[in-house]
Amino acid sequence: MKSGRHLPTRLLLGFMAVLILAPIAVTVLFSFFSPEEIKAYMATRNDFRPGVFMEIRLIPHEVSLTQYYRLMISDRGILHYFLNSVIYAVMIVGGQLLILPALAFSLSCFRFRGRDTLAFLIVLLMVLPFQVTMVPSMITLRTIGLLDTRWAVVLPMIIWPFSVFLLRQYMLTIPKDTLEAAQLDGSGAMRSFLFIVLPISGPVLGTMIALTFAECWNLVEQPLTYLTQRTDLHPLSVMFGQLSNRFSGIEYAGAVLFILPSLFVYLYFQEDISEGIHLADYK
Amino acid sequence: MKKIALKGLLIVAAVVLLCVFFSGTLHTVTTAKARLTTARTGNLESSVTLSGTLYCGESVDVYSAARGQESLTVVTARARKGLWVRKGETLFTCEVTDYETRMETLAQEYEVKAQELMELERKNGGNLSAQEQRWMDAWSALQEAAAAVQEARVDLRVAAGIAGVALTGDRLPEDLEDETLKAAEAALQEALTRETEARAAFDRRNRLSLNEDRIAFMTQKADLTRQIEKIASDQAALRLLRERGAVITAPHDGYITECETKAGDTLAQGTAAARMTAKDAEFLARLAMGSSKAVLETGTKAELSAGGGSVTASVTAQGLAEDGTACTDVKLERADVTALGGYEALSEPNAISATMTIRSEDRTTLIPTAALRGSQGSYYIYVAEVGMDAFGGEKLTVARKTVNVLGQSGSVTSIQESLRDASIIYMEDRPLTEGCEIMQYENP
Numbered sequence: 001m002k003s004g005r006h007l008p009t010r011l012l013l014g015f016m017a018v019l020i021l022a023p024i025a026v027t028v029l030f031s032f033f034s035p036e037e038i039k040a041y042m043a044t045r046n047d048f049r050p051g052v053f054m055e056i057r058l059i060p061h062e063v064s065l066t067q068y069y070r071l072m073i074s075d076r077g078i079l080h081y082f083l084n085s086v087i088y089a090v091m092i093v094g095g096q097l098l099i100l101p102a103l104a105f106s107l108s109c110f111r112f113r114g115r116d117t118l119a120f121l122i123v124l125l126m127v128l129p130f131q132v133t134m135v136p137s138m139i140t141l142r143t144i145g146l147l148d149t150r151w152a153v154v155l156p157m158i159i160w161p162f163s164v165f166l167l168r169q170y171m172l173t174i175p176k177d178t179l180e181a182a183q184l185d186g187s188g189a190m191r192s193f194l195f196i197v198l199p200i201s202g203p204v205l206g207t208m209i210a211l212t213f214a215e216c217w218n219l220v221e222q223p224l225t226y227l228t229q230r231t232d233l234h235p236l237s238v239m240f241g242q243l244s245n246r247f248s249g250i251e252y253a254g255a256v257l258f259i260l261p262s263l264f265v266y267l268y269f270q271e272d273i274s275e276g277i278h279l280a281d282y283k
Numbered sequence: 284m285k286k287i288a289l290k291g292l293l294i295v296a297a298v299v300l301l302c303v304f305f306s307g308t309l310h311t312v313t314t315a316k317a318r319l320t321t322a323r324t325g326n327l328e329s330s331v332t333l334s335g336t337l338y339c340g341e342s343v344d345v346y347s348a349a350r351g352q353e354s355l356t357v358v359t360a361r362a363r364k365g366l367w368v369r370k371g372e373t374l375f376t377c378e379v380t381d382y383e384t385r386m387e388t389l390a391q392e393y394e395v396k397a398q399e400l401m402e403l404e405r406k407n408g409g410n411l412s413a414q415e416q417r418w419m420d421a422w423s424a425l426q427e428a429a430a431a432v433q434e435a436r437v438d439l440r441v442a443a444g445i446a447g448v449a450l451t452g453d454r455l456p457e458d459l460e461d462e463t464l465k466a467a468e469a470a471l472q473e474a475l476t477r478e479t480e481a482r483a484a485f486d487r488r489n490r491l492s493l494n495e496d497r498i499a500f501m502t503q504k505a506d507l508t509r510q511i512e513k514i515a516s517d518q519a520a521l522r523l524l525r526e527r528g529a530v531i532t533a534p535h536d537g538y539i540t541e542c543e544t545k546a547g548d549t550l551a552q553g554t555a556a557a558r559m560t561a562k563d564a565e566f567l568a569r570l571a572m573g574s575s576k577a578v579l580e581t582g583t584k585a586e587l588s589a590g591g592g593s594v595t596a597s598v599t600a601q602g603l604a605e606d607g608t609a610c611t612d613v614k615l616e617r618a619d620v621t622a623l624g625g626y627e628a629l630s631e632p633n634a635i636s637a638t639m640t641i642r643s644e645d646r647t648t649l650i651p652t653a654a655l656r657g658s659q660g661s662y663y664i665y666v667a668e669v670g671m672d673a674f675g676g677e678k679l680t681v682a683r684k685t686v687n688v689l690g691q692s693g694s695v696t697s698i699q700e701s702l703r704d705a706s707i708i709y710m711e712d713r714p715l716t717e718g719c720e721i722m723q724y725e726n727p
Contacts, residue, residue, distance in 0.1 A: 072298070072299075072302040072306060073302060073306040073309045073310050073313070074310055074313075074314075074720065075678075079299060079302055079303050079306065082299060083299070083303065257295075260291070260295050261292065261295060263291075264288045264289075264291040264292040264295065265288070265292070266288075267284055267285075267287065267288035267291070268284075268285050268288035268289060268292070270284060270288075271284070271285070
C-alpha cells in the first residue's frame with residue numbers, strides 16, 4: 001500500500017526527469033552520428049505536410065567519432081574558446097573564494113554602522129538584471145581602460161551579489177557562542193575566520209563554487225558587451241551559438257564537451273549542495 | 284561520487300590539454316597535403332625528335348678525258364668519299380695507258396699506209412689530171428653526202444625511238460608538233476638533197492668515161508689518204524690526251540659522293556672516275572617522320588645534332604621522299620655539314636638527330652599534366668576551394684572539376700576551360716576525395 005500511495009508522485013517525477021534528461025541524452029547520442037548523417041537527418045525537419053512525420057532516430061547507422069575528431073583536432077578552434085571558458089571560470093571562482101567569504105563574514109559577524117544598509121544594497125544588486133547595470137559598468141571599465149580585456153568580464157563577476165547573499169545568510173546561522181568562545185581563547189577575527197568560520201562554511205562554499213561555476217560557464221551577455229573588439233577572448237558559451245548557426249554537423253559533440261565540466265563540477269559538489277539545503281531546512 | 288567527478292574532470296582536462304598541444308600535429312599528419320598551382324594562358328609547345336640523313340640530290344659523274352679506244356691509268360687518286368672539292372681542284376693524276384706502245388703502233392701504221400700510197404702512186408703515175416681530180420672531188424663529195432645522210436637518218440630514228448614516234452620510211456607523222464623531231468627530219472631531208480646534188484654532180488663527172496684502172500687508182504688513193512689522215516689524227520689525239528688528260532679535275536664545287544677509283548685503275552671512255560654532288564646542290568637534312576603526325580611549318584627552328592656537334596637550322600619543307608615515306612627537310616650550309624661531322628658521317632642512315640618545337644596557334648589554358656586525372660573522355664582536375672570550419676576559420680577543401688583536354692605536351696596540358704584564379708591541386712601525398720580537407724605544401 002505504501003508503494004501505491006507514492007506511485008503517482010513517482011510517475012510524475014519520472015516523467016519530468018525524462019523530459020529534463022531527454023535532450024541531454026539525445027545530444028549525447030547524436031554526437032556519435034557522422035556529420036553527414038546528422039546533416040541529412042536534420043534536413044528532414046520543417047516538413048509540415050499532413051501525415052508526414054520526422055523519423056525518430058537515436059541510433060546511428062554507423063557509430064562515428066568524426067564529430068569529436070573534427071571538434072578536437074580538425075576544426076580545433078573550439079579548444080581555444082573552451083580554454084577561455086576555463087580561464088574565466090577559474091579566475092572568477094578563485095576571485096570569489098578569495099574575497100567573498102571575508103566580505104560575507106564581515107557583513108554577518110561584525111557590527112558597524114551601515115552594515116544592514118550595505119547588505120540591502122548588495123541584495124538590491126542581486127535583483128537588478130544585467131541590462132540595468134550594463135551601461136554604468138561599461139563606462140567604468142572604459143574609463144579605467146579594462147574594456148576588451150579579460151578583466152572586464154572577471155572583475156564584475158567576482159563581486160557577485162548572489163554569492164555574497166548566500167554566504168552571509170549561512171554565516172548568520174553560525175552560533176555566536178562559537179565565535180565568542182574562540183575570542184575568549186585569544187583568537188582574533190582573522191584566526192576565527194580562517195579556522196572556525198571557513199571550515200564550518202564548507203558546504204555553502206561548495207554550493208557557491210558550483211553555482212558560480214555554472215553561472216560563469218554560461219556567460220554570454222558580459223563577453224558580448226565588454227569584448228566587442230576581441231572575439232578571440234570570448235568563451236565557448238558565446239561561440240557555441242555561432243557553431244550552431246553554421247550547422248557544421250559537430251554541434252552535438254560540442255554540446256557534450258560543453259556539458260561535461262559543469263556535470264563533473266556539480267557531481268563533485270553535489271553532497272555539499274544537498275547538505276547545504278539540509279542544513280537550511282534544519283535551521 | 285566525488286572521486287568519480289574528480290577523475291572525470293581530470294580526464295576531460297587531460298584530453299583537452301592533449302588536444303591543445305597535439306591537435307595541430309595530428310591535424311597536419313591526418314590531413315592530405317598537396318601543392319597548389321594556378322593555370323596559365325599560353326601556346327602549347329610540343330617537341331618532336333626525328334632522325335635522318337644528309338641528302339644532296341642526284342650525284343653527277345666525273346669522267347676522264349679518255350676518248351675512243353684510249354684509256355687512262357690512274358697514277359694518284361686524291362678524291363675520296365666525303366671530300367669537299369672546289370672547281371678545278373685536282374682529283375686524279377693519270378697517264379695514257381701504254382702511250383709509248385700506242386704511239387709506236389700508230390707510227391708503224393702510218394709508215395705502212397704511207398708506203399702503200401707511195402707505191403700506188405708510183406705504179407699509177409702519181410699526180411691526177413684536172414679531169415681526174417674533178418671526178419675524184421665529186422666522188423669524195425658523194426661519199427661525204429652519203430655518210431651525212433646515213434648519220435642524219437640514224438639521228439632521226441634514234442630521236443623518234445626515244446619519243447616513241449613511228450616513222451613511215453624517213454618521214455614523221457604529219458600532225459606531230461615535236462620541234463626536235465621536226466628538226467631532225469629537216470636535217471635528214473637536207474642531207475638527202477645534198478646527196479642527190481652530189482650524186483648528180485658525180486654522174487656528170489662520171490660521163491667523162493674514165494679508165495677503170497684510173498678510177499680504181501683514185502679510189503684506193505682516196506682510201507689510203509683517209510686512213511693516213513685518221514692515223515695522224517689518232518696520233519694527235521693521243522698526244523693531246525697525254526697532255527690534257529693527265530689530270531682529272533672537279534668540274535664544280537661539291538662533295539665527292541662516290542669514289543672507288545684508286546691508283547693503278549684504268550679509266551676508259553665513258554667510265555666515271557668518281558661521282559660528286561651536282562653543281563649548286565642544296566644540302567638537306569632529310570628527317571624521317573616515322574609515326575609522328577606533327578605538322579612542321581616552314582621556318583620552324585630545328586636543333587640538329589650528330590657526331591658530337593650541334594647546329595640550329597630551319598625547316599624548309601615537309602612532304603614525301605623518293606621512296607614515298609613522309610619526311611621533313613632542313614636546309615644546311617656547308618659549315619653546318621662540317622660542324623656535324625662531314626658528308627661521309629652524315630650520309631649514314633639516321634646519322635642526324637633533330638629536335639623541333641611546335642607552338643600551337645591559339646592561346647589556351649595550360650595546366651601541369653600532373654594535375655590531370657581520369658582517363659580519355661572523362662578527364663577532371665581537383666581544385667582547392669576555401670571553405671570555413673565550424674568557427675569561421677578558413678580551410679581548403681577539394682572540389683572536382685571536369686575538363687576537356689585539347690592537347691598534351693610532356694609536362695603541360697592544354698584544356699578548354701578557363702580556370703582563372705582557381706587553385707589547382709597536384710602532387711598530393713595521398714589519394715584525395717571530393718570534399719576532403721587539404722593543406723598546402725609550402726616551400727621552405
